[in-house]
Amino acid sequence: MCCDDILGNIFSRLPARTAVACTALSKHHRRLVTSGEFRRLHLLLGAPLPRPHVTYLAMAPITRRGDDRTVSKFYGFHVAGAGMGIGHAPMRALTVGRYWMKKYVNTCNGVILLAEKMESSKSFILWNPAIADGEKDETIHASLLEMDYRVAGLGYGRRSKTFKLLLCRNLRMNCKGPPGPRKPIYHCTQLDSIVFAFNVDDETVTSIDLPGEHSGSASSKLMEMSGRVCVVTNDGPHTISLWLGPADRRWVRRCAIKDSTIYRPKLITGAWDCGGVILLLANGYVYLYDITAERMTKARVPSDVSPEKSAYAVCWGYRPTLVSPGSIAGELVADDVDEEEEGTRRRRDRTASDILAAVRPVRERDVRRGRKATLDVTCFMEMLVRIMGKLPDGLQDVIDVPLLNASLDGRFRFSYED
Numbered sequence: 001m002c003c004d005d006i007l008g009n010i011f012s013r014l015p016a017r018t019a020v021a022c023t024a025l026s027k028h029h030r031r032l033v034t035s036g037e038f039r040r041l042h043l044l045l046g047a048p049l050p051r052p053h054v055t056y057l058a059m060a061p062i063t064r065r066g067d068d069r070t071v072s073k074f075y076g077f078h079v080a081g082a083g084m085g086i087g088h089a090p091m092r093a094l095t096v097g098r099y100w101m102k103k104y105v106n107t108c109n110g111v112i113l114l115a116e117k118m119e120s121s122k123s124f125i126l127w128n129p130a131i132a133d134g135e136k137d138e139t140i141h142a143s144l145l146e147m148d149y150r151v152a153g154l155g156y157g158r159r160s161k162t163f164k165l166l167l168c169r170n171l172r173m174n175c176k177g178p179p180g181p182r183k184p185i186y187h188c189t190q191l192d193s194i195v196f197a198f199n200v201d202d203e204t205v206t207s208i209d210l211p212g213e214h215s216g217s218a219s220s221k222l223m224e225m226s227g228r229v230c231v232v233t234n235d236g237p238h239t240i241s242l243w244l245g246p247a248d249r250r251w252v253r254r255c256a257i258k259d260s261t262i263y264r265p266k267l268i269t270g271a272w273d274c275g276g277v278i279l280l281l282a283n284g285y286v287y288l289y290d291i292t293a294e295r296m297t298k299a300r301v302p303s304d305v306s307p308e309k310s311a312y313a314v315c316w317g318y319r320p321t322l323v324s325p326g327s328i329a330g331e332l333v334a335d336d337v338d339e340e341e342e343g344t345r346r347r348r349d350r351t352a353s354d355i356l357a358a359v360r361p362v363r364e365r366d367v368r369r370g371r372k373a374t375l376d377v378t379c380f381m382e383m384l385v386r387i388m389g390k391l392p393d394g395l396q397d398v399i400d401v402p403l404l405n406a407s408l409d410g411r412f413r414f415s416y417e418d
Contacts, residue, residue, distance in 0.1 A: 004032060012041040016110070016130035016320035017091075019046075039322045043109060046321065052272070052388035053081035054381050055318040057104050057112070058374035059311060062095065062366045073100035074370025077112070077129035077315075078378055081385035092129035095366045104313035108154045108163070110321030111328060115151035124151045124165075126325035136325035154328075155200035163328045164200050193219065195229075195246065211235075211243050211251045220268040224316035225254070232265040232280070240265055242278060254278070255291050261298060262287065270314055274391035279384075283309075286387065290395060297399050307377040 011019050011033060019042060023030040032038055049055070055078070062072035075094045082091075096102060102114040102125060115124040127135040153166040193210040210219055212233025220232040228244045231251075235241035240260045245251040255278060262268065262282050270281035280287040284306040286299045390398050 008032060008038055008041060009045070012038065012045045013047060015047045016042070016322055019322060020131050033322070034324075036327070039324070039327075042322050046319070049079060049319065050081060052274070052385055053079055054270075054272075054385055055079050055315040056377075056381060057313045057315060058377040059104075059313070060370050060373035061100070062369060070100055072096060072366055073102070074366060074373065075114070075127075076370060076374050076378075077127075078381065080378070080381035081389070093367045093370065094127060094129075094135055095363050095370065096125065104315070105151060106153050107315045107318045109156050109323050110319055111154065111163075111323055111325055112315065112318075113151070113154040117150075126154070126328055128321070128323055128325055130320040131322060131324070136329045138329050153198070155198065157201035159201045164203075166198055195222070197246075206249070208246050208249050211253070212241055218265060220265040220271075222316075223271050223314070225271055225273050230254075230271055232268050232271060234265060238263075242271060255289065257289055257296055258294070260296060269309060272388060274388050277392040277395055279388060279391070281384070286384070288391070288395060288398065290392075299399065301380065301383070305376045305379045305383065307380050311374065312377045312381070 011022055014022070019033055023033045058074075058076040058078060060074045061070040062074055063069060064071055073096050075096070077092045077094075079091055096114070101116050103117045105113040105115050105117065105124075107113070110128055110130055112127045112129065113124060114127065123137065123139045125135055125137050149167045149169050151165065152168040154163060155166060156163050195208040195210060197206045197208060198204075199206070210231065210233060212218060212235045218234040223230045225242075225244060229246065230242065230244055232240055232242050235256060238260055239256060239258050240262055241256045242254040243251040244254050254273070257278075262280070267283040268280055270279075272279045276291050278289040278291065280289065284301065286301055288297045288299065289295070290297075387398055
């Protein structure tokens with residue numbers, strides 16, 4: 001029998017969901033995989049996601065029969081291009097009833113943060129879709145509830161080895177960037193065209209000017225490309241530029257696209273470097289820019305599967321881990337809650353879990369409805385990854401595909417039956 005050190009090194013190189021499946025082998029394997037030391041080892045050695053891929057949340061409101069009011073919200077987490085085919089069932093699904101107004105904020109070390117984005121937040125959800133029962137509903141500490149705070153990000157300090165929640169007061173921000181184990185949290189204020197970089201360990205703030213023109217819709221949201229923060233800005237008449245950085249507070253121009261038909265970078269929701277070809281997703285259209293030939297091609301995607309902008313959120317910087325949201329919540333409240341109060345809360349959580357088990361069939365039904373409602377998003381993202389897989393060598397073949405460069409007619413239509 002292998003010793004725990006050897007077994008841990010083997011398991012830590014497995015994909016997150018495979019490692020979780022190993023917990024069913026025995027109680028010993030379960031203790032090993034769920035230990036804090038194994039989580040840290042898996043964070044360093046865990047198998048990366050395949051390339052190309054797109055990690056995203058597909059979202060849909062849930063209503064009851066005969067009532068148009070939203071009573072819950074469906075979140076389906078997917079990894080398009082992960083080798084699971086178009087099964088349409090998400091890697092993990094979550095339905096939120098009490099706090100259905102929550103939206104995606106950011107991801108950090110495999111944990112997704114959901115909170116209200118446009119107004120003060122009284123609560124938030126931490127969710128790791130790679131593990132079963134990987135969500136944790138938390139409220140902001142009582143001493144802060146009387147103030148107008150907004151949950152703006154989750155970060156991890158590599159030096160301090162702690163997670164920290166970023167709360168903003170009287171600061172309006174509408175763009176979020178991806179944090180990571182070694183990165184600060186980036187935020188963009190579009191009114192002033194300034195990026196704020198928050199160092200999680202030192203708890204310091206650095207302001208960085210955005211490149212390009214400074215106006216209300218002159219820049220996209222912050223994205224990620226090649227492991228770096230990425231933004232698209234207006235850079236002159238009919239010209240947009242894609243920037244990487246900021247390294248040493250300086251932005252590096254990846255490419256300048258002249259004669260662009262994308263007049264408002266704010267509409268851009270995705271940018272991917274496909275080895276000399278930049279794929280941009282804007283306003284339901286796919287744009288392919290050949291950097292060498294300096295040529296932009298606009299491909300009209302099938303209207304059947306072109307999703308609304310509000311129906312999905314790309315999870316930039318996501319990587320699967322075994323980090324437990326419960327352990328993070330423990331870190332966030334450790335300084336403010338004594339042992340007795342924490343024990344009371346855990347007992348209350350167990351009671352709530354036991355009672356809510358009776359309505360589990362309703363939640364399962366909501367998940368089925370959510371999957372059906374977000375089918376167009378999952379098909380679209382799988383199509384997007386397949387396009388990426390053909391680039392850069394097959395650029396012309398992609399451009400010539402009738403499904404992309406012509407209006408959709410009966411030959412290419414498909415139907416879906418529940």
